[in-house]
Amino acid sequence: MNAPRRCYEAGHRPKFLVVVDDSEEADRALYFAARRASRVGATVTLLATIAPGEFQHWFGVGEVMREEAEAEARARLARFVARARDIAVEAEPVVRQGVEAEEIAALIAEDEDIALLVLAASSGSDGPGPLVAAIAGRAIADFPIPIAIVPAHLTDAEIDALT
Secondary structure: OOOOOHHHOOOOOOEEEEEOOOOOHHHHHHHHHHHHHHHHOOEEEEEEEEOOOOOOOOOOHHHHHHHHHHHHHHHHHHHHHHHHHHOOOOEEEEEEEOOHHHHHHHHHHHOOOEEEEEEEEOOOOOOOHHHHHHHHHOOHHHOOOOEEEEEOOOOHHHHHHHO
16 A cells, blocks of 8 residues: 655645647546646646657767757747646656656656546547556556546536536
């Protein structure tokens, strides 16, 4: 069984972690997390990952490619931070390099104020759908925090009713 997390202690403000990518579904996860966070006094942490091994490691090209990928991730996060602000909640952007599922688990382990992982689900083979399946397939009962999976087809009004 997992030990109690700090986010549930008095004086700590819980955070909702949203995995951000270029999919349309990621917006649904952000909207859900931001609406819920604004109603319970939480904040949102936005995570974008840069996949390892995408960069060539010769003649300095790898470093330039990594910097470009990080700049793209930061620009994507900036759009999501602005969207969260529009929903009246602050969002903390985080960029990490590594395998996405491993980076999610590492960030949750490092930041004990993260109280909820919010993922978007798509029915296609692209986007966060496979990530949801990968996490659900790994001993989900032992995951350290609850996971909210937001179907991509939900409208703002439907998400408002849920939050």
